[in-house]
Amino acid sequence: MLNSSGIYSNSSQVSIIGSKTAEYVKLAVALLIIVCFCCFLYFMAVMLNVFFTTSNIRENSRYILFFHMLINDTLYIAFGVLLLLLAIYRVAIPGPICYVLYIIGSSTFRATAYNLATMALERYVAICHPLRHGELCTAQRAKVSIVLMWVVGLIPYATDLIIILASNNKLSSLNVVCTQETMVVNPVQIIIRSQSVIIGFTTVGLIIIFTYVRIILIAQKISSQSSFALKAGKTVLLHAFQLVLCMASLLSNVSEMYPNNYSAFLPLVNFLMYSCVPRFLSPLIYGLRDEVLRKYIRQTVLKSCRTVHVSKS
Template sequence: MFGMLSMGSSCSFLYINSVLLFTLRSKQVFCETSRYILLYNMLFADTVHMASNLLLYFLASLRIKITYYACGALVLLSVFTITISPLSLAVMSLERYVAVCYPLRHATIFNMRSTGMAIALVWGFSFIHILIRGFMLLYLFTKLSLKQMGDFCSKEAVFFAPMFNDFEEAYASTLFLSIGVVIIASYIGVALVARSVSTDKASARKALQTLLLHLIQLSLILISTFISTILMAIARTVGRLVLMRIYNVCFVCLNILPRCLSALIYGLRDQTIRAIFMQNLCCHLRCSVFLNKNQ
């Protein structure tokens, strides 16, 4: 029952993300505005991460065992997309900071070229991270790559060596601390500018709310990064059945939900997206609750 609820809610979140991805490619304005281009990039990475995690969860639920090589490829895909989301949050926070604090220079700083370069840097940094992990796996899986796994495929089953834990702690701590500083600094900068008489109060207030949601989203992603350590500590005090239920709840709340927050933050709060997003979400049926407000 817990498995079905987890799978059902996860598939619903995956559907919401997929609809917003389609929405962001349905209008020319979304393809030419830096804010929506950055959103599409993060949403694409989140959707791939959700799909790979759902596949791993499905294989584990059906007790399907695969080779170390195939499991390593699936886990690396999942880990690869983990890094993209927090880095994208940092770039999107800077974009909101520039939009509020330097509105006249926003179009110059965040043009199509600079936005593309920022996205390329995000993916390049994530690729270097996953390349290091890939070489570490190749070193360990030289003799195991074609053998069947004794347990179901998971991140913990692949990254079992102590060096992975040390690398994960050092990397995640540095990454999330740096991104947290960027988001907090952007929030403080927007908050200070919001006190100015000449500032658009509504725009500044909305930017502050967005930055605060980004910080919450970053915190959830950080917790999900260390979920293995948390579950190992819980496993010492509870039975296997209770542990599996806790894992199902953590899977949805910490692995899946943070990846859907971007769709909820922008899909429902952004006036430009909301009407089209709700139409697509309801398969073009009239959603009077949301659409009547915009008419």
């Protein structure tokens, strides 16, 4: 079955191994994920400080979309770690809470792809229709597009919820081990989830390919803007690369079908490699490449270091 959230694995594959070595490895990987997430949160705090204290960045559609992606990825990792640990250690929670966590985690997974497509379209307008960029890519339109991302991302789960409620399932009154399979009460749900992910990611992929080709063609035709266009083309290519990394998380279940001796901690390793690493790279891929952001990030970090130094002395 296609893992539409990319967050946690099939609970039947998460076996409890009595070996102390396996438990130590599992704990070590979990701690590694948490430490990496804390470092990611620090960088996120620095970048959000830059965003909310710099008016020209806060009113720029490109940066609004970028910071939405960072916040979305933070939520994805946070809920992903929580759901994965609950599933691996088989902690039972109320069914409605499990479903809410599942919806948030899955929606943030989809929103990342939609955000990448929207950022690619913004670069396309900037290069191919520069005279209309100020009109089309306003801060208000960027915020509207963010709302639309979430509406589109939540539509499959509205249908999913209707099926669950119509099935007279007792899920709402039970404590369950929160996995994706727990939320399936009708085979139709699997079809809806799988098809919506396929359609969504295919659409995003086509948008990124289209924008990249158009930008490169413009770069070849207009020599005076070629350097700017080529840089935008590289940015869109990075969007495609990150989309591929996000799609890799959909294949994590495949790797868990065979090495059963490591099934206790393999979901944690898969989550770290396929789900966390692509999102940990986002600030580096987009934030530090941008000259404006890089300047403000450096200023914020130096300022915080001076503050810490003064407080200690």
